[in-house]
Each structure stands twice: as C-alpha cells, then as structure tokens.
Amino acid sequence: MSYAWFLQLWYKCRDQAYISFERERQQTATCGNPRQRSRFLFAVVKQQHSILVTFLAKSNAGCSVTMISRKNIACVLLLVCLCPLFCHGVETAKKKVTFLVPGHVVTHTPDEWSIYKPGLLIYCYPGQPPTLVNAFCTVSIRLNCDHENFNQYAGSDPAQVESHWSDDQSLFSFNVFASKKRRQVELEPFNQSCLGIVSSGKYEIEVLLNRFDLWRFGLLALGVLLFSSARSMSQNALFYYSGGILVGLATFALAMVYFFSKLMPYRPLMLGFMVGGWTLGFYGMQLLYENLRLIFIQYQHYVFWYLAVVGSTSFLICYRLGPPKDHRSKQVIQWGLQLIALTLIFFCSYQRTLSTGLVLLVIIGHYIYVPLAALRWVRNRFRRRFPGRRRLLTVEEFEEQGRIETDKALKHLREYCRSPECKQWKTMMKLREPVRFASFVEGSPHVLEDECYEYDNHHSSHSFHDSDELQDYSEEEEENS
Known part of the structure; x- marks a missing residue:
C-alpha cells in the first residue's frame, strides 16, 4: 500500500513541477540573471512543498497522521530535497574576455545568491608597438583583494588560458605550475598577454605601465x-x-x-x-x-x-x-x-x-681594440711619412716653459736629497761646497745673485750680437733683390 501511494505521489508532483517550471521559465526569460535563477529555484521548491502538503492532506483524509509510515515521510523529504536538481536553467552567454587599459581599474563583484561555481574571467592586455623610447618599458597586472580565494592562469591568448584552466580542472591533473596566487603579475609589454582569474570574492584589477624601469x-x-x-x-x-x-x-x-x-x-x-x-x-x-x-x-x-x-x-x-x-x-x-x-x-x-x-x-x-690598434699604427706611419707643420714657440713661451720645468726638477731634486735613498755623507764628500748644498736642500736658491747677473749680461750680449747679424743679413738680401 505504501509503494503505490508513493508512485501516485511521485507522478503527481512530477506533472505539477513540469507545469510550474515551464511557466516560470517563460516569465524569467531562461533565467539569464543568476539572482533570478536563485529566486526561481526557491519559488519552485516552495510550490512543490505546497503541492506535497495538499496531496498528503487529500490522501490521508479521515486518517490520523501517525498512520503515515516513516518510509513515506523519508521519500517525501528526499523528493523535496532533489527537486532543485531537476529545475535547472540554461546559462546565457557572457563576455568572458576583458581588454585592460593602463590607468583604468576593473572591479569584479560576484553574486552572493548564486548557487553556481565561480567561472573563469579572462583579462587581456593587447600590447604596444616596440620603439626605442619604451625600450625599458614594463607592464604588470595588479590584483587588489583582501582574500586568498582566487586562482590565476596566464597565457598568450584566451584560448591558452582556457586550456590551462581546463587542465587544472581535470581530476588527474597534478601541475604545480598551473595555478599561482600572486598579487602582481608581469606581462609582455609588446605582445598580447592574458590572465585568467577564478574567484568567488570581490577584487579589483588594473594595469600598471612603467615606461622606464630603473631595474631593467x-x-x-x-x-x-x-x-x-x-x-x-x-x-x-x-x-x-x-x-x-x-x-x-x-x-x-x-x-x-x-x-x-x-x-x-x-x-x-x-x-x-x-x-x-x-x-x-x-x-x-x-x-x-x-x-x-x-x-x-x-x-x-x-x-x-x-x-x-x-x-x-x-x-x-x-x-x-x-x-x-x-x-x-x-x-x-x-x-x-x-x-x-x-x-x-x-x-x-x-x-x-x-x-x-x-x-x-x-x-x-x-674586441675592437685589434682593429683600432691597426688603425693607430697606420696613422702613426702616415704622420711619420708626411709630418705636419709644427708651430714653433715664441721667446716668451720658451722662457716660461723653461722656468716651470726648472722649478719642477729642483723640487724633485730636493725631495730626493731628503729621502733615505740618497746617501748624504757620500754626496757631501764629493762636493766642493757642501754648505751651499745643505742650504739648497733646505730651500735656498740653487744659483747666487752674482751668477744670475753674469748670466744675464752674457745672454744679453749674445742676443744683441745675433740681432745685428740678422739685421745685416736682411740688408744684404734687400740689396741683392
């Protein structure tokens, strides 16, 4: 008696469920919105519950409630629990690929009432043309969220990202590199790069463009x-x-x-x-x-x-x-x-x-120093073969250069005489005036005033004689011409 009662109850609920499902499906336009799907399933379950209560009341009219066996009650509860599995809507097509722009933040807010698992959302960066200006350019995607409930799948195009995601969803997949949780992922700045994210929580994603990376x-x-x-x-x-x-x-x-x-x-x-x-x-x-x-x-x-x-x-x-x-x-x-x-x-x-x-x-x-050395050797040979015209020093420049070099040489000589390398006693034994040598080492002039005066007179007389000879030579050339 209980088995026939259960079959009658099953057929009655099935017919009423199909009628209610078709009516609700036409009203909600195939349940495209996840929140509408949730409300639709809740309404179907509620309606089936009322149908069961009504049918039980009619079937057991005049009988006490205790006459219903525990087996029948368990079957009714099982039917009520499995009713949402028979009432499924077709999910409408979504735009899964989103192209990101530097400086623009994309926010993803999941539906809290959805009974479906979070799907794969793909974000792509189209890239930019390679130029010398952006030679050290870097592009990265930053994920801002306060939870760890997300997975990432990188690829060069959406098809590759979906392939990685499908491989990771396989039952026998053991790829430790397929899914990584990183807050910031670096992309190829000059090629298309995509990143797939699966998350049931809220997050924000943005593209960071650094046109000159100091690290690079x-x-x-x-x-x-x-x-x-x-x-x-x-x-x-x-x-x-x-x-x-x-x-x-x-x-x-x-x-x-x-x-x-x-x-x-x-x-x-x-x-x-x-x-x-x-x-x-x-x-x-x-x-x-x-x-x-x-x-x-x-x-x-x-x-x-x-x-x-x-x-x-x-x-x-x-x-x-x-x-x-x-x-x-x-x-x-x-x-x-x-x-x-x-x-x-x-x-x-x-x-x-x-x-x-x-x-x-x-x-x-x-390794170009070998050709440079060869070019340098050719240049030196050419200059020796064809020397250029050199500018001679004037009298003032000659005297100035001689004075500078003389002071420099005297300074080095004093430093050498004061150093331990110089054997002062042996040196003084060879000198005719050791006192003058000692005074020179201490900073006195290396020539006396009388010697300077005698040198100036001798140099001036020679200069006057050379100038007279030059003047006579020029006069003779003028007469001959």
Missing part, C-alpha cells in the same frame, strides 16, 4: 660593467674569495642532499628521485625564493649560524688553496663572468631584437 636599465649597466671588468676581476683576490664563499654555501647544501641520500634504505629509489624529481625540486626552490624573507625573519638564528660556519670554512679553504695562478684558469673565470654579463644584457629589455643588438654591440666594442 640597472641590469644593462651592470652587465656592461661586468663584461668590461671581467678580466681584472678574474685576477682580483677579493673577487676570488667572495666567489669561493658563495660557491661553498651552495655546495654545502648539495652535499647535505647527498648525505641524506646515503641514509635512505633504498638508494636506487633516492637516486631515481634525485634524477627524475627536478620538477619538484625546482618548485621547492621557487617556494624557497618566494618565502625567503619569511625564512630570514623566523629562522634568523639558524640562517646566521649557517652563513657564519659554512662561509668561514669556505674562506679558509680558499685561503689555503690561494688564488689561481694559471693563465688558462683565469681565462676560464673571465669567460664565465662575461657569459653572465651577456645574459644580464639580453634580459634587460623585452625587445629581444634590441637586446640581441646590444649584446653584439658590447662584444664588438670589447
């Missing part, structure tokens, strides 16, 4: 400086010790991994993990880099002792071995530094053509 320009300056000074740094002891300490810190971490692998009971299993687990290792390094500041704050004592002990040990080992003296070893270090410098220059700009040109320009500019 600093990479270029650092790369050029490192490339030009690689040869001197490869021969510098300070750089040798600093690099040795850094290498020691990294090597000790790898040695710890090898030591723990020795303690594992199954060495082939650990070896396979070390060989095939580079993806997880890279992911762990990325997490370590992102939480580096937190590690330094919470575990600063352990970090300090690690740096102190391992760094001191590395320094002692480098000090014991000493800097490399082989020319080839220094050249290998120089090539390594130059390779690092070229990498910094290549990644200083998103314009790969421009960055490649800068790399070639730096290489040519560094």
Whole structure:
C-alpha cells in the first residue's frame, strides 16, 4: 500500500513541477540573471512543498497522521530535497574576455545568491608597438583583494588560458605550475598577454605601465660593467674569495642532499628521485625564493649560524688553496663572468631584437681594440711619412716653459736629497761646497745673485750680437733683390 501511494505521489508532483517550471521559465526569460535563477529555484521548491502538503492532506483524509509510515515521510523529504536538481536553467552567454587599459581599474563583484561555481574571467592586455623610447618599458597586472580565494592562469591568448584552466580542472591533473596566487603579475609589454582569474570574492584589477624601469636599465649597466671588468676581476683576490664563499654555501647544501641520500634504505629509489624529481625540486626552490624573507625573519638564528660556519670554512679553504695562478684558469673565470654579463644584457629589455643588438654591440666594442690598434699604427706611419707643420714657440713661451720645468726638477731634486735613498755623507764628500748644498736642500736658491747677473749680461750680449747679424743679413738680401 505504501509503494503505490508513493508512485501516485511521485507522478503527481512530477506533472505539477513540469507545469510550474515551464511557466516560470517563460516569465524569467531562461533565467539569464543568476539572482533570478536563485529566486526561481526557491519559488519552485516552495510550490512543490505546497503541492506535497495538499496531496498528503487529500490522501490521508479521515486518517490520523501517525498512520503515515516513516518510509513515506523519508521519500517525501528526499523528493523535496532533489527537486532543485531537476529545475535547472540554461546559462546565457557572457563576455568572458576583458581588454585592460593602463590607468583604468576593473572591479569584479560576484553574486552572493548564486548557487553556481565561480567561472573563469579572462583579462587581456593587447600590447604596444616596440620603439626605442619604451625600450625599458614594463607592464604588470595588479590584483587588489583582501582574500586568498582566487586562482590565476596566464597565457598568450584566451584560448591558452582556457586550456590551462581546463587542465587544472581535470581530476588527474597534478601541475604545480598551473595555478599561482600572486598579487602582481608581469606581462609582455609588446605582445598580447592574458590572465585568467577564478574567484568567488570581490577584487579589483588594473594595469600598471612603467615606461622606464630603473631595474631593467640597472641590469644593462651592470652587465656592461661586468663584461668590461671581467678580466681584472678574474685576477682580483677579493673577487676570488667572495666567489669561493658563495660557491661553498651552495655546495654545502648539495652535499647535505647527498648525505641524506646515503641514509635512505633504498638508494636506487633516492637516486631515481634525485634524477627524475627536478620538477619538484625546482618548485621547492621557487617556494624557497618566494618565502625567503619569511625564512630570514623566523629562522634568523639558524640562517646566521649557517652563513657564519659554512662561509668561514669556505674562506679558509680558499685561503689555503690561494688564488689561481694559471693563465688558462683565469681565462676560464673571465669567460664565465662575461657569459653572465651577456645574459644580464639580453634580459634587460623585452625587445629581444634590441637586446640581441646590444649584446653584439658590447662584444664588438670589447674586441675592437685589434682593429683600432691597426688603425693607430697606420696613422702613426702616415704622420711619420708626411709630418705636419709644427708651430714653433715664441721667446716668451720658451722662457716660461723653461722656468716651470726648472722649478719642477729642483723640487724633485730636493725631495730626493731628503729621502733615505740618497746617501748624504757620500754626496757631501764629493762636493766642493757642501754648505751651499745643505742650504739648497733646505730651500735656498740653487744659483747666487752674482751668477744670475753674469748670466744675464752674457745672454744679453749674445742676443744683441745675433740681432745685428740678422739685421745685416736682411740688408744684404734687400740689396741683392
């Protein structure tokens, strides 16, 4: 009797539900609005509840309520709970792709009454033409929200973003790089870049355009400086010790991994993990880099002792071995530094053509000293072969230059006589007037007034005689002409 009663109740509720659904669907225009869909489902459930109550009252007329079995009540409650699953509306097409403009903020406010899962919203930046003015330009998307209930999917176009999102929704997906939670994501400024966001909370998204990034320009300056000074740094002891300490810190971490692998009971299993687990290792390094500041704050004592002990040990080992003296070893270090410098220059700009040109320009500019030396040799040979006309000094310029050079030479002579390198006693034994030499060292003039007067008279007489000869020679030339 209870089974037939339940079937009669089921068919009655089904017919009434279909009639109510068609009437409500036509009124709400396929339930395009999420809030209208929620209200529609609530109205259908409420109406089915009233139908069930009415039918139960008619079916049990004249009977007490206790005659209804617990099985029938459970079936009725199950039908009421499953009724919203049969009443589903078709979701209308939405505009999923939004193109962002620098300086414009887009706000997303989800519907609190929606019973659907949050969908994928794609935001794209179309990019800008590459020019020399925006060579160091950077573009990033900043997400402003006060919650962590969001996932991000990056790609070059909306199709790639949807593909990453679909792969992440798969049941057997285990891609740790597919979804990342970052407040600020850097994009390609000269190509189209898209970012998909799935979030059930409110957030704001905007594009930050920096036309001249100092960090990118600093990479270029650092790369050029490192490339030009690689040869001197490869021969510098300070750089040798600093690099040795850094290498020691990294090597000790790898040695710890090898030591723990020795303690594992199954060495082939650990070896396979070390060989095939580079993806997880890279992911762990990325997490370590992102939480580096937190590690330094919470575990600063352990970090300090690690740096102190391992760094001191590395320094002692480098000090014991000493800097490399082989020319080839220094050249290998120089090539390594130059390779690092070229990498910094290549990644200083998103314009790969421009960055490649800068790399070639730096290489040519560094090794162009051979052609420059050849050009310098040709220039010197040409000047020796065809010397230019030189301007002779005047009498005043000659006397001024002689006075300056004489004072400079006397100053150097006094400094040498006062230095321990000069053996004063042996020098004074060779002089005819040692007192005059001592006074000269103390700052007295190197010639006497009588000597100056005699030199001036002799020089003036010779000058007068030369001027007379020049005048007679000029008169003879005039007569001959």
